[in-house]
Amino acid sequence: MSLVLWIAVRILFILALLAYIDDSFSHDTAMHLAYYAPYDDWFPPKQVLLLKLWDFIGLPHEKDKQEFGRSLVITGILVDPSSMTLTLPPESISALVAAIRDFLSAPTRRRPLVEWWRKLGWMNWALNVAPLLRPALSSAYDKIAGLSVRNAPVFINAQIKRDWSWFADTIEGWDGVHILRARNWRPSDAHLTFYCDASLEMMGYCYSIPLRRARNH
Structure with missing residues (x-):
C-alpha cells in the first residue's frame, strides 16, 4: 500500500492522500463530482483518479467501500470536518453502553476473564474520542492484573460497578474531541485534589477533606 500511495501522490499528484x-x-x-464508469456512479475527482489507478495496477476494490460525504466514519471514528469533531457513531455508542450494562448485570456478579479483556479493549477504543474517561478503567486493570486463565470467573466488585456505570452514563452524552478546542478539566472541576511526591524508595499521596465534609464524618 505504501508504494501505491507513493505512485498516487508523486506521479498522479493526488495530494493529501492518507x-x-x-x-x-x-x-x-472540488465543487463537482466525476463519473466513474465501472460503478456507473459519481464520486469526487480525486477519488475517481485513485480508483482508476487501482484499476490500472489490478488492485481489487468494491463499490460499497467507496464512501464520501461531509462526514465519514474512518476506522470506526466519525470524522466531521464541519464541526471539527471526532466522535463515535451513535450506533457504536449505543452498542458499547448496552454491552457494559449487560456485563455489570450478571446475576452472579462473575464474568469470565476473556469477557473482561474484550470489554476493556472495546472501552479502550472509545478512549480515542473520550480520553477523559480513562480513569474509569484503572480499577478493572487492577482487578485482572496477573490473571491468565481465559474462562476463570472474576468477581465484579462495587468499585468496578461504579466506575463502569459512570463510563457508560458519561459516554452516552459525550460530544467527542473538538479539534480546535480540545477540552481539559480545570482544577476547580475536581471533587478531590491529591498531592504526591516521590523519592528513590517510595511514593506518597495525600489529600485534604473540606471542613464541612469532615464535620459530617
Whole structure:
C-alpha cells in the first residue's frame, strides 16, 4: 500500500492522500463530482483518479467501500470536518453502553476473564474520542492484573460497578474531541485534589477533606 500511495501522490499528484492499513482517505475541495464508469456512479475527482489507478495496477476494490460525504466514519471514528469533531457513531455508542450494562448485570456478579479483556479493549477504543474517561478503567486493570486463565470467573466488585456505570452514563452524552478546542478539566472541576511526591524508595499521596465534609464524618 505504501508504494501505491507513493505512485498516487508523486506521479498522479493526488495530494493529501492518507492511509491506515488498507483504507485510503483524503479531502477534495472540488465543487463537482466525476463519473466513474465501472460503478456507473459519481464520486469526487480525486477519488475517481485513485480508483482508476487501482484499476490500472489490478488492485481489487468494491463499490460499497467507496464512501464520501461531509462526514465519514474512518476506522470506526466519525470524522466531521464541519464541526471539527471526532466522535463515535451513535450506533457504536449505543452498542458499547448496552454491552457494559449487560456485563455489570450478571446475576452472579462473575464474568469470565476473556469477557473482561474484550470489554476493556472495546472501552479502550472509545478512549480515542473520550480520553477523559480513562480513569474509569484503572480499577478493572487492577482487578485482572496477573490473571491468565481465559474462562476463570472474576468477581465484579462495587468499585468496578461504579466506575463502569459512570463510563457508560458519561459516554452516552459525550460530544467527542473538538479539534480546535480540545477540552481539559480545570482544577476547580475536581471533587478531590491529591498531592504526591516521590523519592528513590517510595511514593506518597495525600489529600485534604473540606471542613464541612469532615464535620459530617
